[in-house]
Amino acid sequence: MFPAITLYSESMDSGQATYNYRYDANLAEEIELKWQARWEQAGTYHAPNPSGSLADSTGRIDLPKLFIMDMFPYPSGTGLHVGHPLGFIGTDVYARFKRMSGYNVLHTMGYDAFGLPAEEHARQTGQHPRENTDANINNMRKQLKRLGLGHDPRRSISTTDLDYYKWTQWIFLQLFNSWYDSELNQARPIKELETKLENGSITLKENISWAACSDQRKKEIINSFRLAYLAEAPVNWCPALGTVLANEEVTVDGRSERGNHPVYRRPLKQWMMRITAYADRLLEDLESLDWTEAIKSMQRNWIGKSEGAVINFTAEDSTVPVFTTRPDTIFGATYLVLAPEHPLVDSLYQTDWPEDVDSRWTGGYKNPPSAIEAYRIQSNQKSDLDRQENKDKTGVFLGSYAKVPVTGEEIPIFISDYVLMGYGTGAIMAVPGQDERDWEFAEVFGLDIIRTVQPPTDWDGKAYVGDGPAINSDFLDGLPIKEAKRAIIQWLEDNSGGRRQTSYKLRDWLFSRQRYWGEPFPIVYDKDGLPNAVPEEVLPVELPELIDWAPRSLDENSDPEPPLGRAEGWTTTTLDLGNGPQEYIRELNTMPQWAGSCWYYLRYLDPLNSEEFVSEDIEKYWMSGETGGVDLYVGGVEHAVLHLLYSRFWHKVLFDLGYVTTPEPFQRLFNQGYIQAAAYQDERGMYVEAVDVSKVEKKFFYQEKEVQRSFGKMGKSLKNSVTPDEMYEEYGADTLRLYEMFMGPLDQDRPWETKSVIGSQRLIQRVWRNLVNEETGELTITDSEPEESLNRLLHQTIDSVSNDMNNLRFNTAIARITELNNEITKLESPTPRSIAEPLVLLLAPLTPHIAEELWEKLGYENSVVYARFPTPDKKLLIEDEAEIPIQVNGKVKSKIKIDSNATDETLREVALADEKIKSLLALNEPKKVIVVSGKLVNIVI
RNA sequence: GCCCGGGUGGCGGAAUCGGCAGACGCGGGGGAUUCAAAAUCCCUUUCCCUUCGGGGAGUGCGGGUUCAAGUCCCGCCCCGGGCACCA
Structure with missing residues (x-):
């Protein structure tokens, strides 16, 4: 009836050993929970600040500092799978190693908790986003704590905390109250601009006289200089999500990255961030950063700097500026092309075709106006996906001609959707001889092709984009491209035909969202409809409690409708902005999710400060360094552009304004790989639960039917998740940590294999057995000295493990420890203490719980967390x-x-x-x- | 198309400076222990041939440099990621 008990007593009777102290999942759990509780109680991972409420008397503040950080997670409702904490474990091991090597290490974890998913969830469940978010955060904290991560819990923040978003709003105000002084090449307080305009050291474009402007006009002009400014801009309007999106949030095929809904372009008045002012600095400062080349090149690509010239073509009574990176090819320009929506089109077209017009140029229409109208409709309807897949050249002739500045020649003007309004000037000079796209267009429309660079003799291609001597180019003939460029730009500048110009792909950052669950703007509008900063004393502008927070799902033609507009009694407020109490209308948009993640690393430093977002000396202490910033920042490659670019931008603004002391936020960036897992599809292509698939011979079966295996990111959709909880259940947290670090180098994707986890548990088990009697739980070590060969191996191991840990190569560090332990296992006699102690210390960063337990058994009262990591005896290395x-x-x-x-x-x-x-x-x-x-x-x- | 990564046993990976390819782990094979099994411990495990001494091949493919190449050079192939009509 009670087989377990019967068996137990049987084995007792037969005199078999009972391993009550064998390292298994139960013992692991006992040890792990014990130490997690002790750490929490003792504040083991508290990192002291040089001043303020987080200062302490441990003396650690005098050690060299190290700021180690993970990209903070979005607290998802589905909980963690084993793929999530890979990077967290990596930083934890590194942080522990550095703590043991004599550093004051700051390592904590926060939550990026504003954003769409909470709202989506709220819409589905009717639960307020805050409740749901808080529950998720609590759940995630619990899950991460069970892993034994050594975070300073006092510094954990959530972007949704009132105390936090108050300062997000405050930083927004710094941007609002600043402008970019291009002479000083830095952001300056907006007051300085006013002074400069007053005293005439800055003059306005188009000879507008500052003095003659009305107060209202002056305000508008000032507003147009701010780093955070309102602009009527074409935006990505996503009716299904009920919000506009940043360019970065729209996929190449014109759909929302989240939810894959259609996105439409339409003009709308929105908050913008003048990130383009920083384009050059964001580009140049990449050089000094210890980031992978891949990430740097993605950022360079996104900023998209290209140097060239703007050349003015004259047509009718207008000037058509075109941007080109190849001004040297101007003698080969045989036509102009404008983007279909280019504003100059309306003043350039003729009412009738010329008599001898080429039929290919008319699109079959009887006159230019009808052809243009039809073409605009056609290209407007083309999705970006069509544009991409179907690169056949189309377009229509405007009926008019432009004059090439250097030759005076007349060339036809076309509109075509291969020219984009959003880049350069929205118009190009087409040089088919040197440009593949222009060549294609010229072929379709029967236009002239003139080569202006001599291709190599064996060239049999079409457009030639390589270097060579200029030909058919008058005074440029014979010059290589570089010199020809210089000569023609000189000519253009001397003859008012154009000028040198640099162009960027980077656009200003669209900062408004028509959402509830985000930071409200600290902005109110006066009766003239102009924006005003809310005074700092009034911050935070708190999110109103709303019953109906869901965005409306709307159609293509509707206007975005911010949910905050429904907060009765909140949308207006009475403030005294210097001219007595007045009623103002609040900004109803909220900030994008990126806002909170732009500066959280600064708040970690001084999370309880109610006077400042971070105090000066604390910022200086933690951010200083060779080039400055977070010493190690680990996260996924998916943030290569957006988060990392926005964050660098805000940081540079704060740097310019003197609030932070380093020009860059993240000195060293490391991208961890992803844990992949096998996923299985049945004959319909549906994913089946991976846990229930069995392998027979070399085939895979689910409910007796064969299924196909593939590998993909672990998650719900592929039905291949493995949770940390399952691993604790079977092996314990130390084993999970060890396995994840052992699977491969941290920056590499790797497939999860539950069956291999046992190997990592065996290592811990053997270490335990080498030091502890499995029947009694007593230490079994000896005080006698080890053989010299073992001692040598120990010191060689210490040496390579230290190197590996410094270089985040935990997989090889573990291999070295395993080798050492394998040798210890082979000993006939008990393990010498002089080997056992360093072994425990070597393991401590990787498997902190078991290390603490053994350290305590070895007779130490202080935590192993602050024990000194062993150093090798150099003599023994040879x-x-x-x-x-x-x-x-x-x-x-x-x-x-x-x-x-x-x-x-x-x-x-x-x-x-x-x-x-x-x-x-x-x-x-x-x-x-x-x-x-x-x-x-x-x-x- | 362009720009980054990468390709090593059955599997994850090691060899980071041009110097013993396959450390370490999983899996497999064999043995000890056990009534038996699990667990544990030991041996073995790149492939091919072998008279069991050993011999040969081998790091995606084809060339090259070198006393010596996974590593360097040239030309390809494949896989993953990013960008893409950006003038």
């Missing part, structure tokens, strides 16, 4: 006897053991005297003998 391979013609044929200090000459002699080598050489004299000191001998015959 073997006195080395095994030297001897090669014949580059292949290993023999090995000799020899004093490691042996001279090259001795090495050579001993190698040649080796029996095996002698027999291989027979009577031949070796042609050559190469001796690599202390490493190898190669004999050439």
Whole structure:
């Protein structure tokens, strides 16, 4: 009836050992919970600040500092799977290693909790986003705590905390109250602009006189300079989500990244961030950062700087500026192309076609106006996806001609959707000889093609984009591209035909969202409809409680409708902005999710400060460094552009205004890989639960039917999630940590294999068994000294593990520890204390719980967290006897053991005297003998 | 098309400086222990051939440099990611 008990007593009777203290999942859990509770109680991971409420008397503040950070997560409702914490474990191991190496380490974790998913969830469940968000955060905190991550819990923030978003709003106000002084090349307070306008040291464009402007006009002009400004701009309107989206949030095929809904372009008045003012600095400062080349090149690509010229073509009574990176090819310009929506089109077209018009140019319409109208409709309806897939050149002739500045020649003007309004000037000079797209268009429309760069003699292609001497180009003839560019730009500038110009792909950052669950803007509108900053004392502008917070799902033609507009009693407020209490209308949009993640690393430093977003000396302490900023920032590659670019931008603004001391926020960036897992599809292509799939021979079966295996990111949609909880249940947190670190290098994607986790548990189990009696739980170590060979191995292990940990190569660090432990396992006698103690210390960063437990058993009262990581005895790193391979013609044929200090000459002699080598050489004299000191001998015959 | 990564046993990976390819782990095979099994411990495990001494091949493919190449050079192929009519 009670088989478990019966069996137990049976084994007792038969005198079998009972391993009550074997390291298994139960014991692991007992140990892990015990230490997690102790750490929390003792505040083990509290990192002291130099001042303020987080200062302490541990003395750690005098150590060199290290700021280690993870990209903070969105607290999702579905909980974690084993793929999520990979990076968190990596930073934790590194942070622990550095703590043990004598650093004051700041490591904590926050939550990026505003954003769409909480609202989507709220819409589905009727639960307020805040409740749902808080519940998710609590759940995630619990899950992460169970992993034994050494975070300073006092510094954990959520972007949705009132105390936090108050300062997000405050930073917004700094942007609102600043402008970019291009002479100083930095952001300055807007007051300085006013002074400069007053005293005339800055003059306005188009000869507008500042003095003659009305107060209202002055305000408008000032507003147009702000780093946060309102602009009527074409936006990405997503009716299904009920919000506009940033360019970065729209996929290449014109759909929302979240939800894959259609997105439409339409003009709307929106908050913008003048990130373009920082384009050059964002580009140049990449050089100094310790980031991967891949991320840097993605940022460079996104900023998209290209140098060239704007050339003015004249047509009718207008000037058509075109941007080109190849002004040297101007003599080959045979037509102009404008984007279909280019504003100049309306003043350039003729009412009738010229008499001899080419029928290909008219689109079959009877006159230019009708052709243009039809073409605009056609290209408007084309989705971006169509544009991409179907690159056939289309367009229509405007009926008019433009004059090429340098030749005076008349060339036809077209509109075509291969020219984009959003880049350069929205107009190009087409040079088919040197541009593949122009060549295609010229072929379709029968336009002239003039080569202006001599292609190589064996060139049989079409447009030639390589270098070569200029031809057919008058005074440029014979010059290589670079010099020809310089010469023509000089000519253009001398003859008012154009000027040097740099163009960027980077656009200003659209900052408004028509959403509830985001930071409200600290902005109110006066009766003239102009925006005003809410005074700092009044911050935070708190989100109103709303019953109906869901965005309306709307159709293509409707206007975005911010949910905050429904907050009765909130949409207006009475403030005194210097001219007595007045009623103002609040800004109803909210900030995008990126806002909160732009500066959270600064709040970690000084989370309880109610006077400032971060205090000066604390910021200086934690952010200083060789080039400054967070010392190690680990996260996924998916934030390569958006978050990392926005954050760098805000940081530079704060730097310009003197609030932070470093020009960059993140000195070293490391991208962790993803954990993938096998996923299985049945014959309909549906994913089936991966846990229920079994392998027979080399095939996979689910409910007796064969299924196909593939690999993908772990998650709900592929039905291949494995949760940390399952791993705790079966192995414990230390094993999970160890396995995740052992699977491969941190920056690499790797497939999860639950069956392999056992290997990591075995390591801990063997270490435990080497130090502790499994029946009694007593220490089994001895105070006698180890064999010299074991001692050598220990010190070699310490040396390589230290190196590996410094370089985040935890997988090889674990391999070295395993080797050491395998040797200990082979000992006939108990483990010497002088080996056991460093072994525990080597493991402590990786498996902190078991290390604490063993450290305590070894008789230490203080936590292993602050024990010193062992350092190798240099003398023991050098073997006195080395095994030297001897090669014949580059292949290993023999090995000799020899004093490691042996001279090259001795090495050579001993190698040649080796029996095996002698027999291989027979009577031949070796042609050559190469001796690599202390490493190898190669004999050439 | 352009720009980044990457390709090593059955699997994850190691070899980061041009110097013993396959560390370490999973899986497999064999043995010890056990009534038996699990667990544990030991041996073995790149492939092919072998008279069991050993011999040969081998890091995506084809060339090259070198005494020596996974590593460097040239030309390809494949996989993953990013960008893409950006003038």
